[in-house]
Amino acid sequence: MHLRYDDDFVEAAAFMCASGRRHGATALQVRRFHSDRETCYAQSDVDERNAAFFKVHLAWFREWGLEHLLTGFMGEYPLLPGALKVLAFRQARGRNEEGAELYVSTGKVRNAMVALRMDRLERDAPLLRFLRHEFMHLHDMVDPAFGYSPQVHLPTHNQTQQRITRERYRLLWDITIDGRLTQAGRETMAGHGQHQAIFERAFSFWPEEKRRHVFESHWSDAQPAHLELLALAADPRDLSHAQEPLPGGSCPLCHFPTFEWVSVGGLAPDSLASIRAHFPHWTPDQGACKRCAEMYEVAGKFELPATMVV
């Protein structure tokens, strides 16, 4: 596994040390750092100058112990060094940009990129909490036992459902990660209580006892698996196994969740024909929501494309 850094990442990190925002640099070191940098300005070729700066910044990045800080605990993630060709670090310009990403090329070469905000480098403990969490994501992603796949939704889902599923999935995954880290005696990004509160909000439709049980079983799950997390995230109400339309299930026509199912038997033949024209595989036992029923009723009357009626 090769380590790579973005130019501006090492530069900003070195300046964190030189300015004292991160402790540990001595006055003499800072003077040498600046005089090393000064020589680079003499390079007139832009590419050569950038390369020279990178060399100086990286040398001081190492001298000030940042490389060791970022990767010194890699031994806790035994699969990563063998699985990744490159582990790269870059600056994140905001919280939403932060995190670890795995990139798999066509030749199945796996590279990872960790993005972090520079102020994380100010103090060791919060930085390590962040890194351990993100490395665990990566470790899971390359672990065959976890069985990760980037497709975090069901094929039948619409965009909204996909987004909600992804959010629930990440939430569940984060619980198992911080649960395992806690088990291993590490400090975590969020504790048991914080995770539980978020979980309770996201799965508030479950009875309390079920919530507690599912949360605890994930918090203490030593070997979580992608497919299990996905199944729970994608269909927490277990609606896909229901034989008939259930309150809150999604309408097979518009895919919006609905609490207002119509009795299909009561629909006019024109409406049924209109629905079948648009959904050849639809059968009346799948049901339809009230909105769709109304729309196709009008569409049936006017012989217009359903999309024009709105």
Next chain:
Amino acid sequence: MSNVFNWQLGREMDFPYDAAYPDQQFAFIFNLNRCIGCQSCTMACKSTWTFSKGQEAMWWNNVETKPYGGYPHHWDVKTLDLLEKANPGGQTWSGTPKDLKAPYGEFKGKTIFEAAKTNISPEGAQKALGYLPTDEEWAAPNRYEDNPTGSEKSQRGQMSFTSGEVSAQHKTWFFYLARICNHCSYPACLAACPRNAGYKRPEDGIVLVDQERCRGYRKCMEACPYKKTFYRSTTRTSEKCIGCFPRVEGRDQASGGLPMQTRCMSACVGHIRLQGLVQLNKDGTWKEDRQNPLYYLIHVAKVALPLYPQFGTEPNGYYIPPRWVPRPYLRQMFGPGVDAAIERYSVPDRELLAVLQLFGKDQRICFRYEIKKGPKVFETQIRGRKFEMFDDTIIGYSKDGTKIVETKIEEPFHIRPDKHANSI
């Protein structure tokens, strides 16, 4: 360290260099009661000076929403914090105001230069107390500024906005704070530079960074309490507001050789800005120049106040404070002159009302004004005080006596001749 006289603080203070004052000083006034946060000034500056590669996160002019906003993020809170830590409970004012030499009384606390001795960075004591913002803090101006209550600290996605419902009803206030480099009389950026790359032009006091000398130490960025020098990633040097010096020198073709206000001043949609050049005495105090609009507003009417004078750089940017903002907040930001300034601005006298008409009227710099008296047109009570309005005419002149503005208090009334079909 030398001893220099800082009239905004009403006392002498430490500064790393001996005092040296320009013949005249670039200065400006922003009337915060009128800023609408349109960012026209920001874009006028950006499209003139900072549109090139490496300058993406560089906003020489920025407009932030107070109290939550700041660019770079929390710049003023962080510096105020450092000062408070260096001198707990001691950042206070007292003493009697004296014209020109101590208009706001005396500052008893520590400036960034005085507090620096106790703030040890890796290279020893700093020249000026400060901190270096991270790239992230520079990256996005106006981040979350206009959100009523934050999503910033909460979770991603649908679990955001955890505390959105707890806003304090009817207690909300905010205002737009437009900022550029203050071309300070005692610039911290200049004081901190180990290579003497920063300098103050003797002809107009504009503070510049010599790009040939700068070697990207970022000490100016650390020291400037207003965070108005910026690192350029392509050249690896610091750049800052240049006060549009070619315009100020009268080299813009449109000015016909007369000194001209900067781009941001001229572009201001809200007419909140007035920039000029003021004459200085040998000790750095302002030379009496009664008919200069800046001198009048700052030293006679005293409605315009320096931004965070307690930092000690003697900034040359002045602000008419917004009337509706809680006074403790304003006193912290503009010093003890706030109450009197708002009082005078809220019920302006005849001269003040006239001089306020000069804001945004012409791009050229006004060096002198004259008022021609007109009839009384209106009278009322404002919070128990009598307010009279006269339809006076104010005339502004450029450096060489050329008339550049002539305007009345009352809006002119134009009657369209009835030869047009749509005249009524």
